[in-house]
Structure formats: C-alpha cells, structure tokens
Amino acid sequence: MADAAGSAGNETLLFLTDDQLRKGIEAMFFAYRGFTADPDRILGDKGYGRAHHRAIHFINRSPGTTVNNLLSILGVTKQSLNRVLRTLIEDGLVESRVGTRDKRERHLFLTATGQALESELSTAQRNRMRAAFRQVGPDAVVGFRQVLEAMMDTEMRRHYVRLREAGE
Amino acid sequence: MADAAGSAGNETLLFLTDDQLRKGIEAMFFAYRGFTADPDRILGDKGYGRAHHRAIHFINRSPGTTVNNLLSILGVTKQSLNRVLRTLIEDGLVESRVGTRDKRERHLFLTATGQALESELSTAQRNRMRAAFRQVGPDAVVGFRQVLEAMMDTEMRRHYVRLREAGE
DNA sequence: CTTGGAATGTCAACAAGGCTGACATAAAAT
DNA sequence: ATTTTATGTCAGCCTTGTTGACATTCCAAG
Numbered sequence: 128m129a130d131a132a133g134s135a136g137n138e139t140l141l142f143l144t145d146d147q148l149r150k151g152i153e154a155m156f157f158a159y160r161g162f163t164a165d166p167d168r169i170l171g172d173k174g175y176g177r178a179h180h181r182a183i184h185f186i187n188r189s190p191g192t193t194v195n196n197l198l199s200i201l202g203v204t205k206q207s208l209n210r211v212l213r214t215l216i217e218d219g220l221v222e223s224r225v226g227t228r229d230k231r232e233r234h235l236f237l238t239a240t241g242q243a244l245e246s247e248l249s250t251a252q253r254n255r256m257r258a259a260f261r262q263v264g265p266d267a268v269v270g271f272r273q274v275l276e277a278m279m280d281t282e283m284r285r286h287y288v289r290l291r292e293a294g295e
Numbered sequence: 296m297a298d299a300a301g302s303a304g305n306e307t308l309l310f311l312t313d314d315q316l317r318k319g320i321e322a323m324f325f326a327y328r329g330f331t332a333d334p335d336r337i338l339g340d341k342g343y344g345r346a347h348h349r350a351i352h353f354i355n356r357s358p359g360t361t362v363n364n365l366l367s368i369l370g371v372t373k374q375s376l377n378r379v380l381r382t383l384i385e386d387g388l389v390e391s392r393v394g395t396r397d398k399r400e401r402h403l404f405l406t407a408t409g410q411a412l413e414s415e416l417s418t419a420q421r422n423r424m425r426a427a428f429r430q431v432g433p434d435a436v437v438g439f440r441q442v443l444e445a446m447m448d449t450e451m452r453r454h455y456v457r458l459r460e461a462g463e
Numbered sequence: 464c465t466t467g468g469a470a471t472g473t474c475a476a477c478a479a480g481g482c483t484g485a486c487a488t489a490a491a492a493t
Numbered sequence: 494a495t496t497t498t499a500t501g502t503c504a505g506c507c508t509t510g511t512t513g514a515c516a517t518t519c520c521a522a523g
Binding site for chain 4: 464466467468469470471472473474475476477478479480482483484485486487488489490491492493
C-alpha cells in the first residue's frame with residue numbers, strides 16, 4: 128500500500144486484477160441505482176421520467192442553451208429530446224425562446240415552476256451524495272471524481288469540463 | 296476521516312458544498328455513459344440490450360442462481376426479467392434447470408455460448424475500467440469504491456457485499 | 464389426505480423512451 | 494438563388510419497464 132507508485136513490484140498492480148475491476152464494475156452498477164433512486168421516485172409521482180430530469184438539470188445548469196447543445200450533452204436523438212421538451216413546455220416547466228441573433232435557434236429556460244422541480248430533484252440527489260461524501264471523507268471524494276473522469280468518453284469529458292468551468 | 300467530523304473547521308467541509316456535490320452528480324452521469332458504452336455497442340450488434348447484459352453478468356457470477364434471487368439483485372419485475380431470460384434461453388446462451396428440491400424454482404446457468412458473450416462483454420468493460428484505474432492509481436481507486444458503496448441503497452449494498460464475498 | 468394459500472414462473476398487453484427515416488420550415492451562409 | 498443548418502413533426506420500430514391474469518408447485522392446517 129505504502130509503496131504503491133514507486134516500487135514497481137508486482138504487488139503494485141494488484142488493484143488492476145480482473146477481480147478488482149469486476150468489483151468496480153458491480154459497484155458502479157449498484158451505486159447508480161442508488162444515485163437515481165430518489166429523483167426517480169419524485170419524478171414518477173409527477174408523471175415524468177429520467178429523461179425529463181436530465182433535460183431539466185442541464186437547462187438549469189446552462190440557462191438559454193440551445194436544443195442542439197442539449198442534444199450533444201445528452202447524447203440522444205432530437206426526436207427523443209423533442210418529445211420530452213414538448214411535454215415540459217406544455218406543462219409550463221420550460222420556456223423556449225426564439226433566438227435573437229439566429230432565429231432558427233430556440234433558447235431554453237426553466238420557468239419558476241421548472242426551477243421548483245429542479246430544486247426538489249437536485250436537493251434529493253445532493254442529500255444522498257452529501258451523506259456518502261461525509262461518510263468517506265474528502266480524500267476518497269477526490270479519488271472518486273478522478274476515476275469517474277478517467278472513465279468518460281472524451282466527448283463527454285469535454286462537456287463535463289465545460290460545465291465545471293461555467294459553474295466555478 | 297479522523298478530523299472530518301471533529302474539528303468543525305469550515306475548510307474541512309468544503310468538499311460538501313452544493314457545488315462540489317453537483318460536480319459529483321454530473322461526473323456520475325457522464326461516467327456511467329462511458330461505463331456502458333462499450334458493452335452497449337457489442338450488444339447492439341447482436342440484437343441484445345443492457346438488460347441482457349445484466350442478466351448474463353449476474354448469472355455468470357452466481358451460476359445456478361434462481362430467478363427470484365436474480366430479481367432481487369436486478370430490481371425489476373419478474374415479467375420484465377422473464378422476457379430477457381426467455382430470449383437468452385431460446386438463443387442458447389442460458390440454460391434453465393428445474394430445481395431438484397423445489398420444482399417451482401428454475402436454476403440458471405450460462406452455456407458455453409453464453410460464457411463466450413459474457414467474456415466478450417466483461418473484457419470490454421474491464422478494459423475501460425483498467426485504463427481509468429491505471430491512470431489515477433490505487434489510492435484514487437480506493438476512494439472511488441468507498442464513495443460508491445456509501446451511495447448504494449442498503450438492500451443493494453447487501454447484494455454487492457454478498458457477491459464480493461463469493462468472489463474472493 | 465385434501466384443500467387453500469403462498470411461492471414461483473409464464474403469457475398478454477400497455478407505456479416510456481430510445482431509435483431511424485422522411486419531410487417541412489425558416490434562417491443563415493455561400 | 495441555392496445550399497446548408499437548426500429545429501420541429503409524423504410514422505413506426507425496438508427494448509425494457511409496468512400491471513393483470515393465470516398455471517404450477519409446495520406446504521401447512523384442517
């Protein structure tokens with residue numbers, strides 16, 4: 128453990144065994160269910176699904192974002208996203224404004240109602256993550272984020288980093 | 296860990312700010328797409344989906360497991376799982392043997408063909424995780440797993456731990 | 464032993480949310 | 494003027510969740 132990086136003995140690479148990797152895989156699977164469980168409950172009660180949550184989350188993060196930008200973040204087809212956006216707009220959670228510079232673009236914003244739902248969802252999700260973070264401490268959290276970032280596709284990492292910069 | 300709870304200095308808890316938590320949430324979202332991307336490609340080519348992968352994975356981990364046990368691990372309805380199992384059995388990837396003690400139960404096993412697909416899928420998934428692990432080092436990996444475990448529902452953590460024990 | 468309930472698994476039908484393909488519109492770019 | 498881009502829509506398909514109805518098997522209480 129102590130000589131992890133330097134010694135280059137074969138013990139150093141024990142964390143790369145198939146067994147360790149499999150545990151990481153199963154941990155991802157089970158943890159992701161926990162990660163989505165609380166929002167899923169809230170959404171189900173209101174007749175929405177995970178797809179609506181994702182749209183709401185990223186519109187909240189980048190108010191005024193275009194449909195096209197949202198598409199590349201979410202990695203779905205426009206038809207699929209459009210179905211979700213249509214219901215959110217009809218229900219008055221999202222507002223779609225025609226672009227001023229480029230009138231082909233639609234800029235998306237959360238309404239007050241949309242912000243309320245966003246807040247309810249993200250509060251629930253943050254509560255669970257806060258409990259986990261607090262339980263394991265800051266060093267573990269750093270490792271957690273490092274592994275996740277290394278596991279992303281480069282395209283997705285681009286979006287992730289762009290959002291981080293915007294948020295700070 | 297030692298001073299996280301006790302010292303109560305405000306610097307100590309900076310990793311619990313809403314901003315840090317939001318980053319963790321987005322990291323989970325983007326990383327999970329990477330996590331499933333490679334298996335999804337392989338499965339798509341063969342006419343299967345993520346549900347088939349999950350079934351195959353856990354049957355491989357616990358050969359002879361019952362449908363009921365698989366249900367509680369996967370957290371879906373028996374009807375949903377049954378559809379997936381039926382296609383896997385029809386295609387000769389999974390074998391279902393009637394229980395000897397209790398003839399209501401079906402015990403599930405991977406056939407040679409099923410094991411071949413399992414191996415292909417888990418190799419692809421392990422390769423990505425290995426690359427990520429190697430990139431960040433063993434300490435980060437420990438933190439990664441600690442956070443994930445803390446984020447699981449207790450029910451899911453039970454399954455996770457039970458699988459760990461069986462594997463070691 | 465029989466019978467009723469519990470456990471297990473199967474079949475049918477429906478909904479959410481992915482997907483592709485085709486097409487319309489408006490605006491920008493060439 | 495023509496082409497390209499951004500967006501929206503319709504139709505139809507697939508996977509994978511759901512509930513409801515039902516068959517089989519086991520077990521336990523009468």
